Amino acid sequence: MHPGCNCVSSTLYSSVLADAPLNPAVKPLEWLVGSWESDGLGQGSFPSIRPFNYTETLHFYHVGQPVLNFMFNAFHPDTKKPMHRECGFIRMEPGTQKVAFINAQNTGLVEIEEGELNGLELTLQSRAVARISFAKEPYVQQISRTFRLKDGKLEQTVFMSTENQPLSRHLHITYRRTAP
Numbered sequence: 001m002h003p004g005c006n007c008v009s010s011t012l013y014s015s016v017l018a019d020a021p022l023n024p025a026v027k028p029l030e031w032l033v034g035s036w037e038s039d040g041l042g043q044g045s046f047p048s049i050r051p052f053n054y055t056e057t058l059h060f061y062h063v064g065q066p067v068l069n070f071m072f073n074a075f076h077p078d079t080k081k082p083m084h085r086e087c088g089f090i091r092m093e094p095g096t097q098k099v100a101f102i103n104a105q106n107t108g109l110v111e112i113e114e115g116e117l118n119g120l121e122l123t124l125q126s127r128a129v130a131r132i133s134f135a136k137e138p139y140v141q142q143i144s145r146t147f148r149l150k151d152g153k154l155e156q157t158v159f160m161s162t163e164n165q166p167l168s169r170h171l172h173i174t175y176r177r178t179a180p
Contacts, residue, residue: 020064026092029068029099031120031149032060035179039153041077042173047165048138053077056173058154060090067091092117099124101145108132109140120149138162152177 022030041053056074063069067089074084088103101113101124109131115124125144142161147154158171 022062023064023066025066026068028117034177035059036154036175037178039174039176044171046170047168054083108135111143122147138164142167
């Protein structure tokens with residue numbers, strides 16, 4: 001487990017993977033499966049905030065269902081305190097490269113992103129964004145993200161728009177695989 005995170009250890013993910021074969025419906029996403037840690041610092045920025053750095057762990061796992069489960073945990077690079085968490089599911093439309101990414105965040109934001117898988121690149125864009133009634137303004141209106149596996153490293157880039165800012169790059173980070 002990562003300091004400050006009470007998430008399930010990657011040992012459990014590995015044992016779950018060992019016990020259940022990957023469902024053929026999500027076989028094209030197999031390259032995501034496993035545990036990943038940031039390889040260097042992630043960079044965050046947005047026109048309305050000061051730039052920041054972070055570290056992050058990602059866990060993509062399955063339990064044999066036609067869906068991948070995921071958990072993302074971001075941490076302050078110096079204090080190691082938790083900053084941001086996301087969890088959810090990834091599904092594929094059978095017989096296509098169409099992917100749905102269902103995501104709940106600890107900030108009270110819930111979203112559905114959809115997009116296409118093209119080899120080792122997954123590009124997604126929000127189709128629905130909802131928030132708790134007391135979420136901080138300005139409200140997120142749209143999110144798009146890309147996952148790309150290149151030279152054995154996973155990259156994630158996230159763009160975001162709010163009520164008063166156009167779609168702008170928000171996050172970029174590279175990860176190294178730490179467990180299958």
